[in-house]
Amino acid sequence: MASMRRAMVVALLCTFAAPGHLSAQSPPQIADAIGEFVVANRILADQGVIADGFGHLSFRSPTDPNRFFMSRARAAGMVVADDAMEFDLGGQAMDQRGRPMFSERFIHAEIYKARPEVKAVVHSHAPALLPFGVTGTPLRPVSHMAGFLVRAAPVFEIREAGGNETNMLVSTPALGAALASSLGQAPVVLMRGHGFNAVGTTIKQAVSRAIYAEVNARILTEALKMGSVVYLNESEAAKIAKTNDASIERSWEIWKFRALANTPKL
Amino acid sequence: MASMRRAMVVALLCTFAAPGHLSAQSPPQIADAIGEFVVANRILADQGVIADGFGHLSFRSPTDPNRFFMSRARAAGMVVADDAMEFDLGGQAMDQRGRPMFSERFIHAEIYKARPEVKAVVHSHAPALLPFGVTGTPLRPVSHMAGFLVRAAPVFEIREAGGNETNMLVSTPALGAALASSLGQAPVVLMRGHGFNAVGTTIKQAVSRAIYAEVNARILTEALKMGSVVYLNESEAAKIAKTNDASIERSWEIWKFRALANTPKL
């Protein structure tokens, strides 16, 4: 029983040490953003957007638009506050402290460079999106929750930017810039044989877009087999996308509840 | 340990405060209905009928047929008794107390106006139903649990009522009335690019219809790919629908057990 009690004490210390450590060194708005970022990582894992140790979330620093935060290389479902690392837009860590970094942080860096209004980026391998990327079938909105897909998600073909012999990863500034160029002004870009990225003006919007892009992909996959599909038109899609953005908190509440129930204690 | 004990006390207070508050101000039959309504919300979330912060359940007031109750704008899986708000058939809240309201409460209001026998309405975005709405493939019964679909679910095309530039939401009395007209005397109406509604003469019947409409949609989606489908005929469908209505309690018991195990403590 003594060892159980010791284990509990250790667990409690771990729980409180991480945020404490961060709030000691970060301005309040960064500490707040990191808190939301941790929950968002857990949600992405729990909703099946990031099922394993691959895929990642970032957010632009609230105090410096030329910096962004993402986790050290770690499964989204395991992320705690102390995992957050700050990077410049060249993808260089401000204070690496020996922590492993995601090689694809250049996806994030280059999107932040190209899209000043973007404040958060999700990179995901969710299976439901992959068939669209490898067949060129347009991913267009059949659910009003995915109105943001109105112009069909563009597809990034890494062979166009990197030739036929890449390792498929966007692990250099040049490939990141090419990806950002494929994304253009869209909210979502598919990556052939790889996954997709969703961007947002807030962490919550980027996460929400990633979740509903996946839902829409599943619906469309089945609808395409049934016959001719009626998509949302431009006006419908644009309007509902705007309306939905005002209601993300409603889903966030239950996504957070479920995520914290299914991932390690914070 | 003191803070843990404090947290438990707070949790207990929260648990009991909500129902206490309501039973103080509500007649017993309303308090009872709200209790069932809370469980029903949790079931809809747990069964995947309402996966997120969108979708909602309402019931007609047992004491005034011109009133109905639905939750403040909140994820079904999080609803507690104190979230229940009373509305008139114009969609106006009786006692809003600053609580946010679902903009689509007019779906409910107008169905209650048009269908006096209807006592409960579910609005859902369940993915399995969407392909039918966007392709016009008739949703007919292939499972005897969905005999209520015998005449194939009608499809509400919001462009017919609201033109080509709506935001897809049924957020006015006029659009609600058009939806109720599409529903007609049916138990379920599909909404193109959006979701569906199921109605019932009790909360349990509406919930049960929503659940089995989803199951039937999944079965039919696969059956259609296999070949020519034998549907229930009118007599079979009508008879089994009536029989099933008498047995909802059997499913309710386990739906409730699972829902309360997977959603926040009441």
Place this chain on the structure above:
Amino acid sequence: MASMRRAMVVALLCTFAAPGHLSAQSPPQIADAIGEFVVANRILADQGVIADGFGHLSFRSPTDPNRFFMSRARAAGMVVADDAMEFDLGGQAMDQRGRPMFSERFIHAEIYKARPEVKAVVHSHAPALLPFGVTGTPLRPVSHMAGFLVRAAPVFEIREAGGNETNMLVSTPALGAALASSLGQAPVVLMRGHGFNAVGTTIKQAVSRAIYAEVNARILTEALKMGSVVYLNESEAAKIAKTNDASIERSWEIWKFRALANTPKL
């Protein structure tokens, strides 16, 4: 806190009262069979074979071949020992004590009449099987875990036995006999627009067949879309079916672990 303590005491009493009650009135081999039957019900619920309050399991009495046991009308996932009721092969309860009965107990009664070697029957509405029943696509074995399906599962069309105006339920001895006739010497029979039944010489075999019939149906559903399918031949199917029967305990251990973790405390 007093009410919580009272609730716990009640829960404990319920837990122990049921088996105590039964062992007081049942011979040991029946009490043992009921214990296995309860676990089997939970497994059928947890494995998705019986998702709701419909579907049921029965076993032939170990002390009288003209009797069988099934639960009072209750969701499989909730069944406790005291729910077990004894019936004769006419479907009459030996000691009803006011408990509600499944109207389709005649499925079980008539199969026990027609197939002396059958000791257990599962009736299920699992969605994966339904498409085969409504399209006539033969359910044949593509997984060696479903070798028992070698002759393709026969399909029971209730219209042939009961005409075009039944309520789809096998709720009379005559319909039960017609179903048993469709089943013939097979281990599984599909019921058009309804579900399927699996039989076995033990509870564990019937449950195992129901589980792997469902798995095989999911695999075949996708294989049929890919092209020409190689099924197990008769020799392969017969031999592996026999081998698998000797290894059910291995799966039973984890099925039981998961089922008891996900259903109410026994």
Place this chain on the structure above:
Amino acid sequence: MASMRRAMVVALLCTFAAPGHLSAQSPPQIADAIGEFVVANRILADQGVIADGFGHLSFRSPTDPNRFFMSRARAAGMVVADDAMEFDLGGQAMDQRGRPMFSERFIHAEIYKARPEVKAVVHSHAPALLPFGVTGTPLRPVSHMAGFLVRAAPVFEIREAGGNETNMLVSTPALGAALASSLGQAPVVLMRGHGFNAVGTTIKQAVSRAIYAEVNARILTEALKMGSVVYLNESEAAKIAKTNDASIERSWEIWKFRALANTPKL
């Protein structure tokens, strides 16, 4: 309450007894490998690669290349350290102690004979892979997480080695050798009507390949219905496979967390 306390004591004893027993008799590198092997078994169960009592994992002994370890015949999700049994490459147990053995241990034995660099083998019945084996549809990489599938997984047709009247099982050295010959230098081999095997130079690589082979199969199943598919080319596949191998720990962390949360206490 006394019995509850007694049950807890028993549970604690069980928890610590098994590893204690093993570390007493095994060199440290074997005890370490068994620890990883137990976690790996739980992961295979939790990720749906081995859903029941069939399917198994083995690893080559770190102290003797002519020996390998696998569990006694038991569901992967239930495996504890004391279940590990040592075999020679003829499939003979070194110290059986009456424990039941998997009849298909010859899959493992013969692969270890034929492929000196292979240190671990997974045998799985995961449903998503089966359609490829029974239709001959090539399983090629559409997700960069499955780059190792670059040459398309070979298919083992047991009829070629064992004739048309086998029981489908690879339960002799001769059938194991034929399977190893079908595998050749590939990382994955499909078994028609049965399942697949994935091999690796570490336990973690074999497990990871099994998991992503399954994910890739699900993605490709849908992509094939959409139209012409762009697969990873040889260069892309080979390069990303190598890169992914360096990052398995990232997924392992969350796979392990989830597996231990969802299987019996160690």
